[in-house]
Amino acid sequence: MTQTGPILAATGLGKRFGALVVLEDVDFTVGIGEAVGIVGPNGAGKTTLLNVLSGRYAPEAGRITFRGADVTALDVAARCRLGIARSHQIPRPFGGMTVFENLLVAAAAGAGARGRMAEQRVLETLALCGLLGLANRRGETLGLLDRKRLELARALATEPALLLLDEIGAGLTDGEARGLVEIIGAIRERGIAIVWIEHIVHVLVQVVGRLVCMDAGRVIADGEPAAVLRNAAVIDAYLGSATHAPAHG
Amino acid sequence: MSGVGDLGVERWTPRAAVFVAAALAVLGGLAFGPALFSAAITERLSALFIYVILAVMWNVLAGYGGLVSVGQQAFFGLGAYVAVRLSAAGISVYPALLLAALVVGGLALPIGEVMLRLSGGEFAIGMWVVAELAHLLVNLDPLVQGETGTSLIALDAFGAAARRADTYWAALAAMAFLLALVFLMLRGRLGTALQAIRDDDVAAASIGVRVLATKRVVFVLAAAGAALAGALWLATAITFQPHAYFSVQWTAYMIFMTLVGGLGTFEGPVLGAVLFFIVETAFGASGVWYLVGLGAAALGFALFAPRGVWGAFAARFSPRLLPLGYHVVLPAGLVPALGKKGEEQA
Numbered sequence: 001m002t003q004t005g006p007i008l009a010a011t012g013l014g015k016r017f018g019a020l021v022v023l024e025d026v027d028f029t030v031g032i033g034e035a036v037g038i039v040g041p042n043g044a045g046k047t048t049l050l051n052v053l054s055g056r057y058a059p060e061a062g063r064i065t066f067r068g069a070d071v072t073a074l075d076v077a078a079r080c081r082l083g084i085a086r087s088h089q090i091p092r093p094f095g096g097m098t099v100f101e102n103l104l105v106a107a108a109a110g111a112g113a114r115g116r117m118a119e120q121r122v123l124e125t126l127a128l129c130g131l132l133g134l135a136n137r138r139g140e141t142l143g144l145l146d147r148k149r150l151e152l153a154r155a156l157a158t159e160p161a162l163l164l165l166d167e168i169g170a171g172l173t174d175g176e177a178r179g180l181v182e183i184i185g186a187i188r189e190r191g192i193a194i195v196w197i198e199h200i201v202h203v204l205v206q207v208v209g210r211l212v213c214m215d216a217g218r219v220i221a222d223g224e225p226a227a228v229l230r231n232a233a234v235i236d237a238y239l240g241s242a243t244h245a246p247a248h249g
Numbered sequence: 250m251s252g253v254g255d256l257g258v259e260r261w262t263p264r265a266a267v268f269v270a271a272a273l274a275v276l277g278g279l280a281f282g283p284a285l286f287s288a289a290i291t292e293r294l295s296a297l298f299i300y301v302i303l304a305v306m307w308n309v310l311a312g313y314g315g316l317v318s319v320g321q322q323a324f325f326g327l328g329a330y331v332a333v334r335l336s337a338a339g340i341s342v343y344p345a346l347l348l349a350a351l352v353v354g355g356l357a358l359p360i361g362e363v364m365l366r367l368s369g370g371e372f373a374i375g376m377w378v379v380a381e382l383a384h385l386l387v388n389l390d391p392l393v394q395g396e397t398g399t400s401l402i403a404l405d406a407f408g409a410a411a412r413r414a415d416t417y418w419a420a421l422a423a424m425a426f427l428l429a430l431v432f433l434m435l436r437g438r439l440g441t442a443l444q445a446i447r448d449d450d451v452a453a454a455s456i457g458v459r460v461l462a463t464k465r466v467v468f469v470l471a472a473a474g475a476a477l478a479g480a481l482w483l484a485t486a487i488t489f490q491p492h493a494y495f496s497v498q499w500t501a502y503m504i505f506m507t508l509v510g511g512l513g514t515f516e517g518p519v520l521g522a523v524l525f526f527i528v529e530t531a532f533g534a535s536g537v538w539y540l541v542g543l544g545a546a547a548l549g550f551a552l553f554a555p556r557g558v559w560g561a562f563a564a565r566f567s568p569r570l571l572p573l574g575y576h577v578v579l580p581a582g583l584v585p586a587l588g589k590k591g592e593e594q595a
């Protein structure tokens with residue numbers, strides 16, 4: 001089956017928490033196998049966008065299609081089984097289960113994998129994400145970096161077509177960040193589309209072909225990374241404050 | 250990733266095989282109880298089996314489903330009541346006990362439909378309201394005559410010794426069946442989903458687990474289990490006075506046994522039931538101070554040892570007595586202190 005449209009298309013998304021408008025008229029598309037980065041200041045609504053795309057929160061306005069089908073009314077688990085997986089900015093491991101079991105339940109529930117086949121896929125995913133050595137450790141015993149890797153690995157174990165990543169690289173050393181870029185590169189090679197929220201822009205641009213910048217619940221720039229990073233509105237809203245430009249004091 | 254091809258994933262270990270065989274042997278040995286034990290011990294052991302059922306079923310609900318209910322006496326009482334009703338309708342008495350559990354499981358379907366819309370504290374309190382309502386409704390039945398109560402008259406047809414033995418076997422069989430059912434459930438795919446829900450239901454949903462449907466299964470199973478316990482208790486006590494069955498004390502026992510033994514583990518509630526049984530036997534089963542002591546102990550465990558006795562032991566020693574989890578057999582070089590770079594050695 002050849003499909004030419006985007007794998008994910010969201011139009012006119014709006015999301016409020018009480019009086020606080022967190023997303024306003026957001027349009028967002030991801031092509032098949034495409035990798036898109038999302039940047040923006042804290043509180044811009046990046047995580048909320050991921051929550052709405054993954055189905056954790058229902059939007060008040062807008063529509064989301066995945067592989068051409070409307071998924072706006074589907075809950076998070078149903079969207080996952082269709083192929084949208086996500087990691088959490090604050091890791092949520094299954095603390096009482098081993099790392100292997102964390103992935104096994106994802107492979108079973110998210111991808112319908114069974115038996116020896118499921119176990120084998122889980123082992124491969126663990127190896128890809130550098131977690132094989134921790135396979136028998138309970139989730140609650142992991143440190144923050146390993147928990148972030150577990151978030152990635154567990155999402156991957158659901159065999160997604162679209163992977164939504166929320167700040168899995170925060171706090172990594174340069175060497176660890178290189179390892180992560182390698183892993184994400186390998187995931188891309190499998191044809192999995194990726195949406196990656198990350199503050200470390202120089203790491204992000206090694207992977208993504210497109211960059212979106214959000215501010216105050218809106219998309220303020222969307223396009224080729226170098227162009228977005230030169231965009232005056234982006235510099236003003238995000239990069240200016242991030243690099244503490246004197247003009248911005 | 251060719252390196253992972255030869256890695257094994259273990260479930261059974263020699264130790265688990267020995268432990269399971271020993272547990273089966275104990276259950277098999279207990280089947281000879283009425284021939285071996287005095288009447289008093291036979292009766293006490295019947296009570297123990299019912300406690301195990303109560304603890305295991307509340308643990309399934311709260312420990313795995315994350316559904317903390319303080320109203321499980323609703324199903325305990327309904328189980329006894331339906332058994333009385335079925336027996337009065339002419340169904341022979343021991344099949345009536347089993348049938349009562351199934352009927353109450355069926356009743357739990359629509360109740361769960363409503364209650365599972367509530368969360369956390371609302372669910373807990375809501376279940377208590379359900380128990381009060383069930384109590385009031387049962388009191389309206391002319392057969393029950395309000396708090397006067399009634400009794401399982403059909404049991405009088407049996408001689409005392411035969412009744413004692415039959416009830417013992419019924420309780421033992423019910424306990425063994427439910428333990429086996431929960432064990433198989435936890436070992437299978439539903440089990441990993443339940444553990445995921447136990448640990449973090451938001452994360453469970455995010456990887457595709459049908460959280461609500463799974464909780465529905467758990468709710469109905471826990472209700473049917475509590476009902477079976479109630480029906481069996483009726484067989485040991487014969488008389489049915491609603492307030493004795495719809496008493497919150499039953500749920501207090503369930504909570505005590507599960508918290509002390511270890512919430513969210515298979516072994517914990519069984520151990521908790523045995524500990525409870527010992528405490529009850531030692532201190533006598535009555536008095537306000539006894540209940541206060543139980544409550545204080547449960548609270549103490551919840552605050553200072555939330556894993557319970559078994560949970561703390563298992564977290565420290567990973568005994569793996571039961572083949573419920575998965576163990577990846579890693580080559581020696583790959584079992585790390587820190588686990589960095591695991592993939593390069595694979």
Ligand SMILES: Nc1ncnc2c1ncn2[C@@H]1O[C@H](COP(=O)(O)OP(=O)(O)O)[C@@H](O)[C@H]1O
Binds near residue numbers: 017040042044047049
């Ligand atoms: N569940 C929630 N309830 C209320 N407010 C929320 C919730 N989630 C996010 N917010 C608010 O929405 C805004 C955007 O948050 P978020 O999407 O997490 O931003 P980002 O990920 O870009 O830092 C913030 O002001 C945050 O406080």
Ligand SMILES: [Mg+2]
Binds near residue numbers: 046047048
């Ligand atoms: Mg965020």
